[in-house]
Amino acid sequence: MFKRLFWIGAGVALGVIAVSKAQAYVKANTPDTARQFILGPDQDHVGMRTLEGLVDQFKQAQHAREEELNSRYMGKLQ
Structure with missing residues (x-):
C-alpha cells in the first residue's frame, strides 16, 4: 500500500513539475497576443x-x- 502511495505521490509531483515547466516555456516563447487568445487576459x-x-x-x-x-x-x- 505504501508503494502505491509513493508512486501516486511521485506521479502527481512529476505532473505538477511538467505542467509548470510547460507553462513557463509557453509564456517565454509565445507572443503576447497568442497567449491572450489561448489563456485569456x-x-x-x-x-x-x-x-x-x-x-x-x-x-x-x-x-x-x-x-x-x-x-x-x-x-x-x-
Whole structure:
C-alpha cells in the first residue's frame, strides 16, 4: 500500500513539475497576443479559473440531479 502511495505521490509531483515547466516555456516563447487568445487576459490565474469552473459545473450538475430526484420521489410520497 505504501508503494502505491509513493508512486501516486511521485506521479502527481512529476505532473505538477511538467505542467509548470510547460507553462513557463509557453509564456517565454509565445507572443503576447497568442497567449491572450489561448489563456485569456488573466494569464497568471488560469489554474484557479479552471478549478472554479470545474467546481461550478459540479455544483450545477449536483443541483440538477437533486431536483430530478426530489421531483421523482416526492410524487411517489404524495
